[in-house]
Amino acid sequence: MSAVRDVHTLIVGASLSAAAAAKRTVDAGLETVILERKELPRHKICSGILSPRGYRFLLENFGPLPREALHEPTSCRGVTFHFPCLIPLTMDFFGGTTPHLHRKYSDYWAIKRSGAEVHDRTSFVGLEDKGDHVMVRARSQGEELTYRARQVIGADGPSSLVTRVVYPDYPKQIPWFFVGQKFHDIVDCPLDQDYFHFWFHPELGHYTWSHARDGRQIVGVGFKRGDNFDARHKKVKRYLEDKHGVRLAGHEDEEGCAENFGPSLIDRYVFGKGNVLITGQATGFLNMIGEGMSCSLHSGAIAGEAVVEARLHGKPVQEMYRRMIASEVRRTTDQWNPLKIAFGRPHEADFPAALLALSWRERRLVVRDIWRFLLLYKEFNWGRQIGALALQRLVGNGYPMQRWL
């Protein structure tokens, strides 16, 4: 076994949230190492449609995006919601179009711009929090490595190994979904390429989307884990052809991953324990159209800030993190809060305005279809929790921290 490497902050996963966290710790002069199990730049499954808020964060913290970090089309103008009643609801993002990130290169660019030291092809194996430091075990090309860090930040995605080490039972406590996308050559596609398309259709699945990428069309489906990806996908492809005239050739590539949809809806985030912070999508942060990158960037930055502030003020890092992350919890869970949706503007596109632009008859049909879609989630018993949280939000300035892990 090699010698123990001492660092101040060790970040697991070379994601956007890791880059944001590293940016904060490196700026403050803290020695920061990022572990990544793959070789960089690495592939990442993602729609790549970043929200404008996320884009501004990238720009202000890492500088102008290089062209290589973008897919074609390079931008996305907004979102179109589709319903069984076939009334489309198109909404432009506030503030203009937003990037269609090529995650392989955008993540690599952000990681490099953060200034942190990167150990790629190095897998996280386990950790032990000793109170004043954390011992981390890793493996690189068969070699066992040991790190001694003041703090560890887990930024390793929805199926976070760091979370599993800190909370072994956590994966059993939440429902898991599978999201998969297949890439098709286009024969004919009337769907507007400038928009991300999402279907509120209970028969298609929990999360159904399509958009253009590099001359091909992505057809994506999300469903409760255990169902059949191919069957789900086939059904959606046929639906798009029947109802929208989308004619696609057979797919050549496909990819999929596990996804944790629930925590943002019901304020059941996981933020870590002791000197181990969990951040990014590993916490459960997800915006309403399933966009997790902007939450990842901001929560990652907050994790890095918590490390810096805890050091400066001699306070426990977990306490700092939880107090600071409350703003991101508020922003994200507001997007799922029915009262906020009805009377506020929690999203980065104006859903109420788009709905009000329809005739009364069309509005009724759209609302009916949304309600039928929501019933798909009935089995998870989230409805009452969302209602109770919405009422608590009315009287308080945020959501209860006691629900966080």
Next chain:
Amino acid sequence: MRIPDIEPGVIPPDPVASDALIGIPRQQTNPARWQGAGWPAFAAQLTAEGIEVIDASHLRGTFSTDAGGTAYGMPHGVVIARSSLQVSTILKAAQAHRVPVTVRGGGLTTEGESVAFGGLLLDMTGMSRVIAIDTAKLQVRAQAGIFWASLAESLRRLGLDYLSAPLNLTSSVGGTLGVGGIDVNSPRLGCSADQAIALQVVTPTGEITECSDSENAELFQRVILGYGQFGVITEATLSIRPYTPLKMRYYYYSSLRTAIEDLQRLERGDASDYSGILTMMDKAITLLVAFDSDQREAEFDARWHAGLRGSGEAGFALRMAAHYALRPWNLKEALFLLRRKRQLFPEFRRPEHMRDGKMHDRTVVFSRAVWKFWGGRQMVIPDLATSADKFVEAVERGNAVCKRYFPYYTLYCVGIRLREDHRPHYELSCIPPDAQGWAYGCEFEPLLGDDIWSRDTLQSFKNAIYDIGLDLGGSYYRFGGMMKGYIRRAFGDALVERHLALKRKADPAMILNRDVIF
């Protein structure tokens, strides 16, 4: 993948789309850390020239942020400034080795302007002597790292006083001249930068130069309100005046609009020697006026007092009691106001600083109050600067933003008398281009206390305030650093590019305070 390096000031085309993030420049405002190429040779050269470079990490760490606490950076080394010659040597070496130099006075910036994101941090507090006081001409010559509190102390021994200084007197003179400096006597005397008669400046290429409106005027115009872009101010000659105690007077309002209208009326009429507005949220608004002489106070009473729409303390207290009696659900807010009043008011009337109803030692009184009751662990004070006619709208809209973000906050409004002969100084600065006669500034300060907030929340709040400035065509007192994206948006590319060309000519390696404006 090649990661492109982007030179300071360069705004590349956006590969995303021309209409992405409409209006926001493609600019990294939270700077990347300079990677240190050239540092070892640079540090070795300084050491060989007898300049001590502090490189111990625990010492460098004390400079890792500013009063704002939202930007962090770690310099590779720190030098305590000792002389103009030493500063000149440093800048010449920095040009040769292309090492960024960030200059810091009191470190009271709030947007990271005095934070070094790598490179050398030049701490000016080592140059803090008063060089000469000319009692006949009423001028003082001082080294630029001196704090206003120390300068005031030296002047006071001779019965003299500064003209206008920032409320926070642990600001350095040099730093203040570079950014403005606003006080309750600015409505009459202008900002602190307007009091500078002549400067000794070390240019970015290391020349030690004297400048004023009549000597090297172009350099003088760019260095005053120049945010450290065109030289390091090492010495300054300032106008001063005979010392006088103050007689303070307070009027209380429940409407921001009414209080501001009264403030502007008083200032147009030169009714008082000092004036400004301090608030507790938008509930208790205090218009303060003060006088240098009994004669000025008597003139005010005869001509202006009756026309003011504010109440006295007792009358206002009764109105507030009635207001909250009818709104018991706002009890928490009422208790906050009461508690703050009990803490704050005695501070302005401490017996050791009052004689015969007049405030002596205003320097101490203001500075103590600022540190004790404004700000907290970090100072978050976005602001808006506008012409007189846009000011009420700016304050009302900013006030609405404060309410949206924080339960408790305070506003500080003050006018700045503009000098027509100083128009060239004001270009690309906190002074709004459309202001005539007076510019007005309002600081919006949440009372954070020891609460912990994410930088994202604080930055979102600041952006919401700064966005109002764009809508209204105003400017900002906090000008640069992490809000520098707003400079291009407020002033347009043409003006910024012109100043950038001047900067590149004066500072070929773009080493001096390079992350602040461009």
